[in-house]
Amino acid sequence: MAHFVTLVNEELKKANDLCLATIVKRSGSAPRSSGASMLVLADGSIKGTIGGGKLEGDVQQEACRCLQEEQTKLLHFSLRGKDVSDSEMLCGGNVDVFLEPVKAADSAARDIYQAAAHLAQKGGQGLLLTPALPGPIKTQKGRKLLLALDKEPVGSLDGFPEVNSEILPKLEEYIKERPFGIHDLKLPSGQNLPCLWEAVLADPTVYLFGAGHVSLQVAKLVKMVGFKLVVMDDRKDFANRERFTQADEIWVNNYQDVLTGKDLGEDAYLVILTRGHMYDKEVLSQAIKQNAKYVGMIGSSRKRKAIYGALLDEGVSQKTLDKVYSPIGEPIKAETPEEIAVSIVAELIKVRAGG
Template structure:
């Protein structure tokens, strides 16, 4: 089955608890920097006897779970926003961890009135639709579904936004931040889709061949389409959070795809193949008039150098490179 957004279990537990009248609290990392184990956007749902999600693990997370459960025993629990500093020498707000980063954690006790918004978030994540979560003392917990036809241009709205307070506010887009398109539906494509099903990428697979067994067997991708490679640019929107891996049946079809995608801006554009093949692709694109800067954007051979041989090993190497690029983009190095 295709991967679901990382936070879906959190919202599912929160919604089920509110429907059942069980006390439940939301933990959310609203800010993070440095080597923080809990990154901005990490969440947990906590009830008296169940948890879902994570805000970074370790002793810090254990303390927050206990604090949340203590708050849930109060008659009128109040939200709590507190910094956590992961350094032993910090004069205050020490988390008990020594990662050297920082994070701000929000404890938000959910009330029956929050069920409408929480239920809408769970449904949106399950269906793969978009929207935005907003949390603030002034307005409480809100969910703003994306209206059809009014989607923001790629990158126009930050995925996460935190305004320190008082009065503080936090907003994030829901669902998958990173989107990967694999052009080519062969054996490595199938293996890569399987790996990325655990890595919080929305995966689309495109191919121009009907009745391709590995394409038909790919139950891990969110979308699969048979297209003409000459139309590939219409299927692969540009954007700072869009990654593209080209692995068609051969050199000639790779070149067709790259001619259409190279002028567009992606976080990552790579092509699978040997160093000799990729060099020949670059030479051909340059001869066709693509600038040196445009050709230099093309990554290849793709994948971290781990002497991979099988489709599964190659997929692991490519996934590792995508992770590396993702965290470099997020400033986590």
């Protein structure tokens, strides 16, 4: 969502009209899950994907019509039986796609997506609410609302003046428990409105400790699959912009105190790939004190046993060490730096998806 709202904001800044296409419901097997989005520009070109194939082509054509007619629509697709006999998408499921035109001249739309993009880029958390009803649309004014933690709401929902006071007190809980979906707004007034809820969160960050040959390959892949990237090493000849052009940040520091005073947060993925056992131990001893989503360390079972043994002697619990992913990566018998990178990033994707 962070990447997507940023993309929408960039297109609106370029004065490009567009239509948002979002999978709002999926049952059975389908190429993408609920929440997958793409945008369709006025010339028919697309950015993002909802799965490719005939489904995406049909949505692309219908989105262009929605943009011309200034209409929101809810499309239903069956990916089974005779409905897909002429296509390659024999998935066996059903998909609902919500189409919503957004005009670059609409100041309300520009304000909403600029605020959402800024929120995502700065590491904030928010919830974007949009009525999920088909019908005419001239402007996003009164039909889109961005609620964010510790910030003033942007936009509004016509006819639902109580929505801010009802949702804001539970916003953090809602973001965690229902980050995406269509939910009825049930207010004291007795009104109900089917509304699309979309959590706006910053992309999670991968921290690579060690800037050697494996990290070079991991860096390429983590950016490709939607993570932010921080690269760290104690050698500026290795940790620099010439080697890691895609990095969001580069740290040159001593391993012994690299995380001193830092709180990387719950969406941090710490990947330990230093050049030596002692450096790995130094970073791991600090990494396990973070409230990170993922901590992984490269190396053999023998190396892990030696490092774990030293940390146990220092008072670290076995329960804490059991949470570390080591040896790192999915077990695909990887050998080359490129293969090892694939196995590591596959594991990161798995954890991000709740595996």
